[in-house]
Amino acid sequence: MSETYELSCDCGHVTMTAKGEPKLSLFCHCGSCRQLYNADMLSATGWAHDNVELPDESKLFVHKMDGKDMTRYGCPRCGMTMYGVHKPGIPVIPHALFRKINGGELQDELKPTLHLFYRDRVVDVDDDLEKSQGGEAVGL
Ligand SMILES: [Zn+2]
Ligand SMILES: [Zn+2]
Structure with missing residues (x-):
């Protein structure tokens, strides 16, 4: 199974590609992620460098x-x-x-598997995923 995801920003100026499977898919509640992304939690995937084609930095x-x-x-x-x-x-x-490229739904194969730094949360999440209190689950 090797999916290719052609991603782009809202205006189309920046595009990038991710291929295959992410290494991680999770929610991170740590203070740094909340500050960096200006959100109550980060909801994201993490990818091996070989699996992404990132945009040229001059475009960003x-x-x-x-x-x-x-x-x-x-x-x-x-x-x-x-x-x-x-x-x-x-x-x-x-x-x-x-x-954005899947009609608003997160692709099944990209669904998050855990919550990281749950002890630092500002919102409670009532789901069945593992709640890692710190970052041990991913070696942090
Ligand atoms: Zn844009
Ligand atoms: Zn974090």
Whole structure:
């Protein structure tokens, strides 16, 4: 099974491709993700570098978070976040970009498998997924 996902921002200025299976699909509740993505939690996939074709950096805005080794890349025209790079150093692509190309639904094979840093949450989530209190589940 080798899916190819052709992703793009809202305005179409930035496109990128992900192929095959993500290494991770999860919700992260840590304070850094909440700050970097300006959201109550990060809902995203993580990919091996070999499985993504990222846009040329000259086409993107690059926001490096103060004091942290965390960077968010997005479209300078429409403002949409395309991906981030933080621990464990792999490109992190929000679920929302995959939903956009699938009629608003997240593809079954990309469904999240756990919650990370659940102890740091600002919202409770009532689902059946594993709630990892810290980052141990992915080696953080
Ligand atoms: Zn755009
Ligand atoms: Zn996080």
